[in-house]
Amino acid sequence: MTKQRTGVSRRWMGALLGGLALSASFGGAARAAEGQLRIAKQFGVVYLLLNVVEDQKLIEKHGKAAGLDINVEYVQLSGGSAVNDALLSGNIEIAGAGVGPLFTLWDRTRGRQNVKGVASLGNFPYYLVTNNPDVKTIADFSDKDRIAVPAVGVSVQSRILQLASAKLWGDKDFAKLDRISVAVPHPEAAAAIIKGGTEISGHFGNPPFQNQELAENPKARIVLNSYDVQGGPASSTVLYATEAFYKASPKTYHAFLNALDDAAKFITENPQKAAEIYLRTNNSKLDPALLTKIITDPAVTFKVTPENTLGLGQFMHRVGAIKAEPRAIGDYFFADPRISTGS
Numbered sequence: 001m002t003k004q005r006t007g008v009s010r011r012w013m014g015a016l017l018g019g020l021a022l023s024a025s026f027g028g029a030a031r032a033a034e035g036q037l038r039i040a041k042q043f044g045v046v047y048l049l050l051n052v053v054e055d056q057k058l059i060e061k062h063g064k065a066a067g068l069d070i071n072v073e074y075v076q077l078s079g080g081s082a083v084n085d086a087l088l089s090g091n092i093e094i095a096g097a098g099v100g101p102l103f104t105l106w107d108r109t110r111g112r113q114n115v116k117g118v119a120s121l122g123n124f125p126y127y128l129v130t131n132n133p134d135v136k137t138i139a140d141f142s143d144k145d146r147i148a149v150p151a152v153g154v155s156v157q158s159r160i161l162q163l164a165s166a167k168l169w170g171d172k173d174f175a176k177l178d179r180i181s182v183a184v185p186h187p188e189a190a191a192a193i194i195k196g197g198t199e200i201s202g203h204f205g206n207p208p209f210q211n212q213e214l215a216e217n218p219k220a221r222i223v224l225n226s227y228d229v230q231g232g233p234a235s236s237t238v239l240y241a242t243e244a245f246y247k248a249s250p251k252t253y254h255a256f257l258n259a260l261d262d263a264a265k266f267i268t269e270n271p272q273k274a275a276e277i278y279l280r281t282n283n284s285k286l287d288p289a290l291l292t293k294i295i296t297d298p299a300v301t302f303k304v305t306p307e308n309t310l311g312l313g314q315f316m317h318r319v320g321a322i323k324a325e326p327r328a329i330g331d332y333f334f335a336d337p338r339i340s341t342g343s
Helices: 010-026 045-055 058-065 080-088 099-108 156-169 176-180 186-195 209-216 226-230 243-248 250-269 271-281 288-295 310-318
Strands: 003-005 036-041 071-076 095-098 116-120 127-130 146-149 181-183 200-204 221-225 237-241
Touching: 036 045, 036 080, 036 250, 045 058, 045 071, 045 250, 045 271, 045 288, 058 250, 080 095, 080 099, 095 099, 095 156, 099 116, 099 156, 099 237, 099 310, 116 243, 116 250, 127 209, 146 156, 146 176, 146 186, 156 176, 156 200, 156 221, 156 226, 156 310, 176 181, 186 200, 186 209, 200 209, 209 221, 209 288, 221 226, 237 243, 243 250, 250 271, 271 288
Parallel strands: 003 071, 036 071, 036 095, 146 181, 146 200
Antiparallel strands: 095 237, 116 237, 127 200, 127 221
């Protein structure tokens, strides 16, 4: 039976943080058994693959085809830090977050839990949106502004903003805008940009929140497009796991990857049905027309093969955010024919 848990209590978050410390000290969480799969997802259309997988019970379908009953649970979190804590403390098997948090965990767990990527959730442009009329580029943000991101300094939005800052001011000032960044979940940050009147004047988000901001606040404008920073379409949000899960649960792992592949094809071929699934599974009141427009945007691609991720990892190494330098996709993604062709 598939279950879904929404929200995270402070007590459980404390347990996750404690688990992170323990796992770092003693080599990681216990191995999950075949047939158990707990998946962390966050907010936004970038997690549509998981919405479709859940709604269509595709993991269970592929598990049965392999002779295995898989118990699937979905956990709603916000921010790469919380997701990474959950993975290392053994509360989940699959983490869904930005490629920045993946590189951070890949680097810190080398030789221990050996966290690597499982698949991409697709290519989506991420926009840094502002409602401040004085801000035309990131150079115009001042100490009076606050930029909302899922997790300051470590989320993929923060990492892309750091990369943009390094290109503008040099590597020594790559974290210049971290000091005016604040950690706010996407729904709350979008509400602040749309309504105005708060200290939050910028939000580096993802679909559909960035699209809602642009549609509902005539003063809102795009300051930065992630594709421009990363040099083209890129898989900014990915799924990753520990080596223990990858090796100990091969049937569950491959059922999950096959389910994702099916979901990607389903969304591409049935965008309106996919939109209906998103609205239903997220209990969303988003305009269906706006959602369908996002899903069918030529800049958006649903696929499991990661694209244009290596450059961000090499930047993070260059500025000292991670110690190890990723040189090829196989360094930080587990092996699979659909993944090894990525970049």
